[in-house]
Amino acid sequence: MADVTNTAAPTMANAGKPIARYEARQKVTGGKIYGDDLAVPGKPAHGWLVTSAIAKGTITAIDDSAAKAVPGVLMIMTHENRPPLQPMKTFSTGGIGLTSQEPLGGPEIAHDGQIVALIVAETFEAAREAGRKLDISYNEGRPATTFGSPGVVRKTTKEVVGRGGGPTLGDVEAALAGSTHVVEAEYSTPVQHHNTIEMFTTTAFWEGDRLTLHEPSQFVWGAKVGLAKQLGIDPDNVHYVSPFVGGAFGAKAAIGHRTPLVALAAKQLGRPVKLVPTRDQCFTIAGYRQETKSKVRLGCDAEGRLTGYSHELDEFTSLLDPYHNGGLENSAAMYAFKAVGGDMFLSRGDRNVPVFMRSPPEVPVIYALESAMNELAEKAGMDPVAFRKLNDTRVNPVNGAPYTSRSLNECFDEAAASFGWSRRTPAPRSMRDGDWLIGWGCSMATYPTSMTPATARVTLNANGGAKVEVAAHDVGTGAYTIIGQTVGERLGIDPRRIIVQCGDSDLPPGPVSGGSVTTASVTSAVAKACDQLLAKMSASGPMSDEDRRAAFDRIGSNALIEYAEWTPAGMDPKQAKTLYEGGVPFAGGAGEDRTMFAFGAEMVEVRINERTREIRVPRMTGAFAAGHIMNPRTAHSQYLGGMIWGMGSALLEATEMDRLRGRYVNDNIAEYLVATNADIPQVDIIMVPEQDDEINVLGVKGIGELANVGTAAAITDAVYHATGVRIRDLPVRIEQLLV
Amino acid sequence: MRPFQYERAASPARAVSSADAGSKYHAGGTTLIDLMKLDVWRPERLIDISALKEPRMTRIERNGKALRIGSMVTMAALAGDEGVRRSCPVLTDSLWLAASAQLRNMARLGGNVLQMTRCSYYRDTSYDQCNKRAPGSGCAALDGSNRHHAILGTSDACIATYPGDWAQALIALDAVVEILGKDGPKSVPFATLHRQPGNRPDVETTLAAGDLITAFVIPDADWARSKYLKIRDRESYAFALTSAAVALRMDGDAVSDVRIGLGGVATVPWRATAAEAVLKNAALSEDTAQQAAEAAFAGANTLEHNAYKVELGKRTLVRALMDTAGMEA
Numbered sequence A: 001m002a003d004v005t006n007t008a009a010p011t012m013a014n015a016g017k018p019i020a021r022y023e024a025r026q027k028v029t030g031g032k033i034y035g036d037d038l039a040v041p042g043k044p045a046h047g048w049l050v051t052s053a054i055a056k057g058t059i060t061a062i063d064d065s066a067a068k069a070v071p072g073v074l075m076i077m078t079h080e081n082r083p084p085l086q087p088m089k090t091f092s093t094g095g096i097g098l099t100s101q102e103p104l105g106g107p108e109i110a111h112d113g114q115i116v117a118l119i120v121a122e123t124f125e126a127a128r129e130a131g132r133k134l135d136i137s138y139n140e141g142r143p144a145t146t147f148g149s150p151g152v153v154r155k156t157t158k159e160v161v162g163r164g165g166g167p168t169l170g171d172v173e174a175a176l177a178g179s180t181h182v183v184e185a186e187y188s189t190p191v192q193h194h195n196t197i198e199m200f201t202t203t204a205f206w207e208g209d210r211l212t213l214h215e216p217s218q219f220v221w222g223a224k225v226g227l228a229k230q231l232g233i234d235p236d237n238v239h240y241v242s243p244f245v246g247g248a249f250g251a252k253a254a255i256g257h258r259t260p261l262v263a264l265a266a267k268q269l270g271r272p273v274k275l276v277p278t279r280d281q282c283f284t285i286a287g288y289r290q291e292t293k294s295k296v297r298l299g300c301d302a303e304g305r306l307t308g309y310s311h312e313l314d315e316f317t318s319l320l321d322p323y324h325n326g327g328l329e330n331s332a333a334m335y336a337f338k339a340v341g342g343d344m345f346l347s348r349g350d351r352n353v354p355v356f357m358r359s360p361p362e363v364p365v366i367y368a369l370e371s372a373m374n375e376l377a378e379k380a381g382m383d384p385v386a387f388r389k390l391n392d393t394r395v396n397p398v399n400g401a402p403y404t405s406r407s408l409n410e411c412f413d414e415a416a417a418s419f420g421w422s423r424r425t426p427a428p429r430s431m432r433d434g435d436w437l438i439g440w441g442c443s444m445a446t447y448p449t450s451m452t453p454a455t456a457r458v459t460l461n462a463n464g465g466a467k468v469e470v471a472a473h474d475v476g477t478g479a480y481t482i483i484g485q486t487v488g489e490r491l492g493i494d495p496r497r498i499i500v501q502c503g504d505s506d507l508p509p510g511p512v513s514g515g516s517v518t519t520a521s522v523t524s525a526v527a528k529a530c531d532q533l534l535a536k537m538s539a540s541g542p543m544s545d546e547d548r549r550a551a552f553d554r555i556g557s558n559a560l561i562e563y564a565e566w567t568p569a570g571m572d573p574k575q576a577k578t579l580y581e582g583g584v585p586f587a588g589g590a591g592e593d594r595t596m597f598a599f600g601a602e603m604v605e606v607r608i609n610e611r612t613r614e615i616r617v618p619r620m621t622g623a624f625a626a627g628h629i630m631n632p633r634t635a636h637s638q639y640l641g642g643m644i645w646g647m648g649s650a651l652l653e654a655t656e657m658d659r660l661r662g663r664y665v666n667d668n669i670a671e672y673l674v675a676t677n678a679d680i681p682q683v684d685i686i687m688v689p690e691q692d693d694e695i696n697v698l699g700v701k702g703i704g705e706l707a708n709v710g711t712a713a714a715i716t717d718a719v720y721h722a723t724g725v726r727i728r729d730l731p732v733r734i735e736q737l738l739v
Numbered sequence B: 001m002r003p004f005q006y007e008r009a010a011s012p013a014r015a016v017s018s019a020d021a022g023s024k025y026h027a028g029g030t031t032l033i034d035l036m037k038l039d040v041w042r043p044e045r046l047i048d049i050s051a052l053k054e055p056r057m058t059r060i061e062r063n064g065k066a067l068r069i070g071s072m073v074t075m076a077a078l079a080g081d082e083g084v085r086r087s088c089p090v091l092t093d094s095l096w097l098a099a100s101a102q103l104r105n106m107a108r109l110g111g112n113v114l115q116m117t118r119c120s121y122y123r124d125t126s127y128d129q130c131n132k133r134a135p136g137s138g139c140a141a142l143d144g145s146n147r148h149h150a151i152l153g154t155s156d157a158c159i160a161t162y163p164g165d166w167a168q169a170l171i172a173l174d175a176v177v178e179i180l181g182k183d184g185p186k187s188v189p190f191a192t193l194h195r196q197p198g199n200r201p202d203v204e205t206t207l208a209a210g211d212l213i214t215a216f217v218i219p220d221a222d223w224a225r226s227k228y229l230k231i232r233d234r235e236s237y238a239f240a241l242t243s244a245a246v247a248l249r250m251d252g253d254a255v256s257d258v259r260i261g262l263g264g265v266a267t268v269p270w271r272a273t274a275a276e277a278v279l280k281n282a283a284l285s286e287d288t289a290q291q292a293a294e295a296a297f298a299g300a301n302t303l304e305h306n307a308y309k310v311e312l313g314k315r316t317l318v319r320a321l322m323d324t325a326g327m328e329a
């Protein structure tokens, strides 16, 4: 068995202390911290979802006689008897719904695994048995499944949603025509599902008019406001509780059908109802990463200087709602392009609605760009690292807006030194170890730094204890830890004496835990509240115990409370109000005046058996620069997990579809493959110091979605280097290499 | 899952006399309970045999050249047996490379050989078409997703892959299955235990109702030069795309005896007799190994997504042969 060695982060400049996680003890001892673990008043009834067996068609009859006869069954809710609900807007149209399709809204089936009934019983087992016995007849139609399926229509994104042409700079056709070397290639990425370990559970109970939900959520304030609208009740009567989330990756921000249905069932039965769906149901009752295609044309001159970059991006989406990611405005900012062009297209089918998945636009778009960069470097006869360094930029070439900071070249230098990149011989098939072909590949990693308004309340006691409250979310990233650290560092108190409260809609509103905004936004609000406290105590920085006691004595109080609202620089402070209304205005990335991104450089080694062609990845190195690092320990985890995810994305993860039936086939984690320990022997993480005084209060950039971007391009280039075979369709499968 | 009765067998004989068409034996339960939760299997009664202590069912014994392995031995226990690893490494490898540590601790070898296909249409009752699950309903895999499906031993009614690893070693080594049936004990060649689907894919084995597997016997268990090579999409915890169990006896460069089992490619544990015939008494080289591989896959039937298994299967066998030949005897 392979040794698993992962280097720990060294202490570094411009970083906080590598303290252990706030909830470390609960996590390793199995503490009851997840939504489904939390206590409810009274004995809960248990739900079971019945989901459609077809992707398109109508329900012609429901026979519930056998299901009703199962002892303990309390309720069978279908489209025939569902209590009324108000319409729900989707995330993209200013709401919080996964889809605008009504839950149990009628007999029409719009996708595989659509919820067609909710059964509630005294026990989980009885509900499940009844679910198996519910007899549903369908009239089945032929679904339009994916790219190339009959019935799929392709339109520009602009035609479908009214906006979304790609960025343009100069005359890209002329620039490409005048280039010495041009790469023209098509890349594709597959459907992927989040497969969080914690399922999409929901527990609901009513106390009078007040509804409480225990449900994993990346956005409790948004969920509270959105669900209240859908149920037609006052948002103040909805209490969302989600202290910790067992993996989210974008899947737990929007509200799907199950949530209002469980709330309605709990109301009707007058007791708590708990729903834990199955793994295969989680493939269809929530979102997923949609499949994409990219046609990239990229040119350079004889010296290797980039000329034109054209990118046509195709995304697949649902006929229900045109969820899409785009992302070309970000990729166009990456290098010193002279001309940029391209467009975005949507193809729609009988599928559930896609949703954000870790680095939604960057994963496919940067994969395509970075693959083309590797291919072009080869054509130009240049080392891919040198090629990127030559084409580095200090401004977004499209609008000239300067980067607040950018350390991509430093990342490449550090990664190359650690990996031993200079020992790479460029010719394909030139490195081997016995029967194993060796390939080395590299890529840039990048993610826009975005920020949103945030609020926070900080209570400081005379004795140095403190409490910080904000409805932010910890999806496994370490939010509690760094929020506590912010207070500790700002006020000069021991972080172990700080109580941190998050993930509860009764707390001051925080933004969605998406777009990697939490650290940059929430710590800014927390720091602001701390600064207000210091001002009250007439201090300008962290205080000693004596100074603080003296200040409290002076003021004549034993506790001080401060509430702060923060909005990112350049955003109208009035936008903070949107937070209270359940919205999130974003600022950052490729902005009008400033360009804000975190960067990294990744290098991988693959080994491919000459005969049987299985691919192994014995080592990966990533060097990342993302401003001030709040906690090198939690940051290390994010980078490590990100690179492992990126490797899986390149070689393992793909949802297989039955194209004829429009259904997901490998809907379990025995067949939907994610990396095991044996797949990731060694991952080395380097944190490159970077200081950015312009970006926000603490100079931090979001890192949660950085390290999984680009990894796939590094791997496919390494596969090419090892074998001479270029693979552009992900994931790389053994059959593509049997040539 | 549907309500069922549970009973714990007091002895092998009691288990057999209690069994009927509506009951199933529960060994480690890792295939059984899984399929019950999925509503694919709906037994009325479970007869738990996991606590049976009869030595013939729980021991690993050597008797001269013969090796006798009780059906209640866990995958982990046999995988960890040093004597077996020395005399027949193919038995050991094929277990280490299977499932996960947790499953190997739970699963018994009797249940292991009877594990069911991973065909998604079989395991999901919401699909109307599956001849194995609902005889006569059709086969969704034929025009559906079939990357993991079989290319050998298939029929128009079913192309489900037999997913197990250890069975390939058993069939290669001419194992015999000891069974306690309603009419008393009997022995059958392991090669006759599983049935190819033909037009009755719902009938998996030649076992009669109540037949209890008590042990596996390998009459000639002296194959120090043997190996199991498993090719899969990830490094651990994945079923074989293709695999080869190879055992060789060499006389210099010449093959004096050879046994080949192939996994991931067939509907049942698969003995590659045509490939063995090519190699027997021949000198083992790249060329002869390649000829053997051609012979092994001569009868392959492929569909839209599984055609690669022919080429991959051949390469797997060639590599396994060359690697095995290179082992110290």
Ligand SMILES: Cc1cc2nc3c(=O)[nH]c(=O)nc-3n(C[C@H](O)[C@H](O)[C@H](O)COP(=O)(O)OP(=O)(O)OC[C@H]3O[C@@H](n4cnc5c(N)ncnc54)[C@H](O)[C@@H]3O)c2cc1C
Residues within 6 Å of the ligand: A670, B024, B025, B026, B027, B028, B029, B030, B031, B032, B033, B034, B049, B071, B075, B097, B098, B099, B100, B103, B106, B107, B108, B109, B110, B111, B112, B113, B114, B115, B163, B164, B165, B166, B211, B212, B213, B214, B237, B238, B239, B240
């Ligand atoms: C996620 C996952 C991954 C896996 N990966 C692999 C893999 O890579 N390779 C591999 O080979 N296997 C793999 N398996 C299958 C695993 O090895 C089998 O599930 C296991 O060996 C079955 O043994 P058991 O004792 O649990 O059988 P049970 O589930 O108890 O029984 C299985 C069947 O055999 C019958 N049975 C059991 N014992 C007897 C007996 N003595 N006589 C007659 N009938 C009997 C039962 O009635 C039942 O029909 C995997 C399983 C899972 C769930």
Ligand code: SF4
Residues within 6 Å of the ligand: B117, B119, B120, B121, B122, B129, B130, B131, B132, B133, B138, B139, B140, B141, B142, B157, B158, B159, B160, B201
């Ligand atoms: S291959 Fe066999 S098990 Fe799979 S659907 Fe067809 S009949 Fe059923």
